[in-house]
Amino acid sequence: MSIFEHPEFDNHEKVLFCNDPAVGLRAIIAIHSTTLGPAAGGCRMHAYASEDAALTDVLRLSKGMSYKNAVADLPLGGGKCVIIADPARADKADLLRAFSRHVQDLGGLYWTAIDVGVGPKDADILAENCDYIFCRAEQYEEGFNPSSFTALGGFTGIRAAAKHVWDRNELTGLRVAIQGLGGTGADLARQLHAAGAELVVADVRDEVVQDVVAKYGVTAVPPDRIHAQDVDIFAPCAMGAVVNATTLPEIKAKVICGLANNQLAEPKFGRALQERGITYVPDYVVNAGGVMGGSTVIFSTPSREADVARITGLYHTILDILKRADDAHLPSSEVADDIALAKIAAARPKA
Template sequence: MNIFTHPEFDHHEQVVFCHDPATDLRAIIAIHDTALGPAAGGCRMHPYATEEDALTDVLRLSRGMSYKNAIAGLPLGGGKCVIIADPRRPDKAEVLRAFSRHVQTLGGRFWTAIDVGVGPEDADVLAEECDYIFARASQFPTGVTASQFTALGAFTALRAGVAHVWDRTDLVGLRVAVQGLGGTGRELSRLLYEAGAELVVADVSPDAVAAVVEAYGAMAVDPDVIHSQDVDVFAPCALGAVINDATVGEISARLVSGIANNQLAAPEHGRILREHGITFVPDFLANAGGVMAAATMIYSDPTLESSRETVLTLFDRVRAVLEQAEREDRSSAEVAEEIARERMAAARS
């Protein structure tokens, strides 16, 4: 693996490969940019098929965190880390502790938190031997997690997209296809249901699907066809690259707005969506709610209400990006990335 010629290498400041013989820890930390402040991004635990896959993911995710933190107005840079392991392994806590010691050696240059395979309680395990962990279960009241703010942010972004496309603020009667029913996907489904939307859902877990169908009267479909359903809104909430050469022409929704990271397999897919008359809410904006609420703990002492109000500012941020993209006849993802990069460049200068 040659880092500097990797197609996803984007002038990353630092890429750290971590290993611990006792636990067979294999992990990668990628720090993309620290112009605005220390890098902040979640810790993902996933059984990647190859180390090359893990490297590709962490490079893309860390760049996305730079954009997310910048466009959200946070005084933070972007970074991400991945642990190559099954999160169900029995010695997960020991693996997390071993990894946290590597994060500690960076001395606050990188802060990490929850992500796929690493929950709030796991973040507390990371914090046992590391000072640079946020979004821990112990930092929130019982029953409240950063994931709920991520879902609130995604719901707010989706509402902004609806306002842009249909010039309405309510969701009553809109059909929304939700792909992925993990913690944030389920919470987004709840918010959509309570707002009057009709749900079409899919997940690789039959139990997750059954729970949402029973609770919210959703219609279940196979995960392979969720993107092509006859709906108004498609909300990707699983893993990335769901909008690709094979799927982009099959999407009939007029709005794509969801929680998943890196939804576009390549930049041209954002342009294709626009050519097809489909509005796309950039994923690093739509899923910024969690970091907007939780990362403020790095540099302040927020209340739940102040965190909620911060997340709700996503409505105007999304509207501004979509309106600029409309005026300039450009991909909304390109517009959002440009805004983020300009803020990062201003900080460097």
């Protein structure tokens, strides 16, 4: 299949396949759009089952970044990169250094950062040979993880959804199922616990589950059953495509609001959620906190106070999307897409 015929190809500006046989690097950079500014999006390292799976992921993720940055009113386009490798491998740093040279060659057309399998200290390694890296550990004080920006967006989104669905200003007593306890999911659990929510959690790594259980006294369930819990809110914070033909009939939550990318296996599931009366907060809107907080270095002077203010402002953005969706009897995913596309179209030079 030609890449131009790939079902996830959406008139991407560039798709680059990166290779360095000396270290075994295989990676893909997808630049979806630079209409609003240089493309920005994280670097994901994952042991994909196949190169086609990696390509599908990077195409979907990069398009999502275009929409995310547009809805968040950032002067940035959308891009993403994936490194096809297990992030636990011993030569991870060598892979990162080799890959960073490919990003450097783009001369600022694309900026990358942390994502699944790539943390702030890894971003420091990427920055050794590349000027176009954000969310680096060295940019923050010791102990601060910029993934907390993403988690704050998730917490803000859950507050907005609770207001929209139940007219609640507090989260005390609401039951939330969190799927995935990486940096963002674990910090979301911390914020929700502090706000009085009751938590059910799952992760494929037993040690991180036990850590969250010990800290907050939450309930743990098997990872393959977290979506089916009898809760008010389901928060997917792991890999994508969690809302699919298999899981949808088992979802009992009235709200889906989490930090994973590409939560809908296919766009049609946005309408399916609407028909089932489940309020869905579009993933690329609620998880925009990470790029909102970390990307300021690209186009402005970073300010923690200003970054937090922008992220908590997602509360009103999300309420507006959910209200528009209800008023128009449309899936919230389609409403968010329309907003993003309109902003991108408005920025294109007139013929």
